[in-house]
Amino acid sequence: MMSELELYINQCVQLSSDELREVKALFERKMVPKKTVLLQAGDICKFEAFIIRGCIKTYFIDKKGLEVVLTFSTENWWVSDISSFENQEPTKMFIETIEDTELLFLTPETKYELLEKHPELEKMFRLMVQHHLNSYQERLFGNIAHTAQERYQNFLKKFPALPQRIPQHLIASYLGISPEFLSRLRKRKLKE
Amino acid sequence: MMSELELYINQCVQLSSDELREVKALFERKMVPKKTVLLQAGDICKFEAFIIRGCIKTYFIDKKGLEVVLTFSTENWWVSDISSFENQEPTKMFIETIEDTELLFLTPETKYELLEKHPELEKMFRLMVQHHLNSYQERLFGNIAHTAQERYQNFLKKFPALPQRIPQHLIASYLGISPEFLSRLRKRKLKE
DNA sequence: CTTTTTTCTTGACCTAGGTCAATGCAAACC
DNA sequence: GGTTTGCATTGACCTAGGTCAAGAAAAAAG
Numbered sequence: 001m002m003s004e005l006e007l008y009i010n011q012c013v014q015l016s017s018d019e020l021r022e023v024k025a026l027f028e029r030k031m032v033p034k035k036t037v038l039l040q041a042g043d044i045c046k047f048e049a050f051i052i053r054g055c056i057k058t059y060f061i062d063k064k065g066l067e068v069v070l071t072f073s074t075e076n077w078w079v080s081d082i083s084s085f086e087n088q089e090p091t092k093m094f095i096e097t098i099e100d101t102e103l104l105f106l107t108p109e110t111k112y113e114l115l116e117k118h119p120e121l122e123k124m125f126r127l128m129v130q131h132h133l134n135s136y137q138e139r140l141f142g143n144i145a146h147t148a149q150e151r152y153q154n155f156l157k158k159f160p161a162l163p164q165r166i167p168q169h170l171i172a173s174y175l176g177i178s179p180e181f182l183s184r185l186r187k188r189k190l191k192e
Numbered sequence: 193m194m195s196e197l198e199l200y201i202n203q204c205v206q207l208s209s210d211e212l213r214e215v216k217a218l219f220e221r222k223m224v225p226k227k228t229v230l231l232q233a234g235d236i237c238k239f240e241a242f243i244i245r246g247c248i249k250t251y252f253i254d255k256k257g258l259e260v261v262l263t264f265s266t267e268n269w270w271v272s273d274i275s276s277f278e279n280q281e282p283t284k285m286f287i288e289t290i291e292d293t294e295l296l297f298l299t300p301e302t303k304y305e306l307l308e309k310h311p312e313l314e315k316m317f318r319l320m321v322q323h324h325l326n327s328y329q330e331r332l333f334g335n336i337a338h339t340a341q342e343r344y345q346n347f348l349k350k351f352p353a354l355p356q357r358i359p360q361h362l363i364a365s366y367l368g369i370s371p372e373f374l375s376r377l378r379k380r381k382l383k384e
Numbered sequence: 385c386t387t388t389t390t391t392c393t394t395g396a397c398c399t400a401g402g403t404c405a406a407t408g409c410a411a412a413c414c
Numbered sequence: 415g416g417t418t419t420g421c422a423t424t425g426a427c428c429t430a431g432g433t434c435a436a437g438a439a440a441a442a443a444g
Contacts (some may be wrong), residue, residue: 062337083322114317122314130275136328139260143335144368145254147403167421176336179251181401183423281401340431373431375393 004052004076005104012124018119026114027104032097038079040094045084047105051077054101055165059094059173069174071135072098073164078128079103096168148177152185196244196268197296204316211310218306224289231287235380237276239297244271246293251286251365261366263327264290264354268325270320271295290358305326340369344377 002010005027006020015023022027027050032038039045041061055074058081059067070093073079075134084091088108106114114160142151156163163171169179177185194202198212207215219242224230226246233253247284247304248268250273251259265271276283280300282304298306307313334343344367348355355363361371369377 035359037320058334060337062333063383068333068337070329083326086322126278126321129318129325130278133321133325133328134275136325136332137262140332140335141252141254141260143332144260169421176399178402179422180403180424184401187423361391370432371392372394372433376431379393 005050008050008076009121009124009160012127014122015118017119022047022060023114023118023121024104026110028104028110030103030105032101032103034099036097036101037094037100038097039081039091039093040083041092041094042090043084044088045081045091046107048078048080048085048111049103049105051075051079052102052104054103055098055162056078056101057096057098057166057170060092060137061094067094067173068176069170069172069177072159072166073172098170107135115164143176148181149185149188151175152182197242200242201313201316202270204319205312207310207312215306215310215313216296217300218301218302220293222297224293224295226289226291226293227287228289228293230289231273231276231283231285233284233286234282234383235276236280237273237283238272238299240270240272240277240303241295241297243267243271244294244296246295247290247354247359248293249288249290249362251288252284253286259286259362259365260368261362263360264362264366266354274321274324290362335368339378340367340373341380343367344374 002020005026006160009015009020009023029052032054034053038047038049051073055072057069058071058073058079059069064070076172079095081091081093081095083089084093085108115125131143142154146154152171155171157177168182172179172182175182193204194212195216199218201207201215204279213221221244230239230248243265245267247264248271249261250263250265250271251261254260254319265344271286273283273285275281276285277300307317335347339344344363347367349364360374364374367374
């Protein structure tokens with residue numbers, strides 16, 4: 001039986017099970033309890049990590065000291081500040097677990113080794129970056145072109161499982177509205 | 193004397209002037225008059241282009257039929273829908289010149305050939321994607337965390353030359369506000 | 385130089401969404 | 415089991431920014 005990471009890799013390139021094992025050995029598996037800060041503003045990001053189980057938020061702090069959630073990352077997805085990681089320069093973001101989370105970590109060194117040995121995986125990482133880019137593009141467009149109500153509907157469609165897992169005020173922050181207003185949107189929706 | 197593209201490449205990797213000439217030969221130089229649509233929703237993006245001179249907007253159309261400007265691209269910058277280009281799948285965006293523009297075009301084929309011959313340039317393209325990603329991240333954060341006034345100030349800081357070159361309603365669209373409101377912001381600012 | 389088109393400004397009015405404060409509720413902690 | 419602590423809801427009130435309509439000004443076209 002294949003692990004989540006192996007399934008994920010297989011969607012992108014065909015590797016033998018020997019190769020897969022070798023690849024997997026370069027990742028370091030870690031359990032991280034909820035509310036652990038994996039990266040904070042000023043740090044240099046030392047990881048690209050694949051999520052096996054759990055949930056993670058990425059956010060900025062605005063000038064009033066409030067969190068602005070940029071992304072939620074869950075099972076079978078990657079988490080990192082890609083540009084801080086690639087260029088080994090300080091980040092402006094925070095990355096923090098919302099649930100107990102199980103991760104497979106790459107460091108700059110192990111990623112380098114991985115790509116030396118298996119250059120076919122370049123494509124997988126390129127796709128990863130492109131997915132991130134796409135999702136930011138869509139989110140930016142959505143934030144400008146849609147009302148809060150519509151953004152909330154789209155969020156529910158895209159992440160149907162999340163509302164049961166994470167506090168509502170984080171969703172509000174992700175949608176770019178106040179927690180009070182999200183509460184009102186939900187009430188309004190119930191009446192229909 | 194070095195061309196703009198050569199200077200740009202040199203910031204990233206050191207190539208001999210022979211190599212630079214060879215690289216440059218793979219690009220196709222084109223003059224494009226203003227108001228030319230280079231890409232529209234439904235198309236598959238056939239180019240990554242380096243801008244020598246001119247100005248280009250990238251936008252979505254919202255459900256009311258209005259443009260939502262995602263980016264402006266000018267001299268010494270790249271323009272493309274990267275993920276449509278890389279995966280050769282249909283785009284949702286529009287790319288259109290605002291001024292008469294001079295470009296150096298790569299097609300999927302010539303880019304492939306370029307990277308075959310000069311794999312050192314992988315890094316340059318990776319950086320290009322990362323810059324795009326960063327600028328979307330910052331823009332999303334800014335749109336959520338800052339007022340229209342602040343976003344306008346930041347825009348002026350980041351693109352001091354643009355307001356003289358492009359119509360104001362495009363800037364409003366980029367900032368996510370109505371043209372009327374931008375006009376009011378400017379008036380308010382003059383009084384100070 | 386005149387005409388047409390596009391862009392910019394201004395005023396009057398409106399609404400989506402924010403802020404603040406109070407209250408209820410649930411989870412986590414001792 | 416009580417008790418903090420964080421989360422969600424609700425109401426009253428407020429403001430940033432939108433919409434519509436009408437001119438003014440500038441740019442492009444003839």
